[in-house]
Amino acid sequence: MITLEQLLASRDARAQHQRDLLAAWPGHTLICLTVQFPGPVKRSASTLIVGGAGMAALLDKFGSVLHHAQVRDLETGYEAYLLVPLPAMLVKKTCCEIEDKHPLGRLMDIDVLDADGALMDRATLGLPPRPCLLCDQPARYCMRAHTHTLEELLCKVEQMVADFA
Numbered sequence: 001m002i003t004l005e006q007l008l009a010s011r012d013a014r015a016q017h018q019r020d021l022l023a024a025w026p027g028h029t030l031i032c033l034t035v036q037f038p039g040p041v042k043r044s045a046s047t048l049i050v051g052g053a054g055m056a057a058l059l060d061k062f063g064s065v066l067h068h069a070q071v072r073d074l075e076t077g078y079e080a081y082l083l084v085p086l087p088a089m090l091v092k093k094t095c096c097e098i099e100d101k102h103p104l105g106r107l108m109d110i111d112v113l114d115a116d117g118a119l120m121d122r123a124t125l126g127l128p129p130r131p132c133l134l135c136d137q138p139a140r141y142c143m144r145a146h147t148h149t150l151e152e153l154l155c156k157v158e159q160m161v162a163d164f165a
Helices: 004-024 045-062 088-101 139-145 150-164
Strands: 029-035 068-074 077-084 108-113
Touching: 004 029, 004 068, 004 077, 029 045, 029 088, 045 068, 045 077, 045 088, 045 108, 045 150, 088 108
Parallel strands: none
Antiparallel strands: 029 077, 029 108, 068 077
């Protein structure tokens, strides 16, 4: 289990790592994969399955042009970083397809940053917000409103992982 302080510190560290990678690889687009699991446990056999599946999907799409890849298996969660010499919007479109179509894509958060560090978003591509795991509402709405219990969410997540594995 991790604390809120650990989670916030990991986000700050991830943002700094992203800046460092972009500085080391000028002109590249950065892909950052993290695993989205509800609750305080961010590293488990299930999160590693999701992270590995996400990395495999990214390597399938970008492996032929990949210039750098790094995986970090942290107590605060799985992180993967890939640097590619492609336009950020094209990369974001492909990453959104993975998030939307992969059996575990809903459990993956694939951020794309352009060479200047600007975060690409789904709205720029004209895509709707990501849906909740359990209903048709936008996920952010359900998270903020606490529409579903942690137990309901974890049950759904574990079923998704079991079905995939």
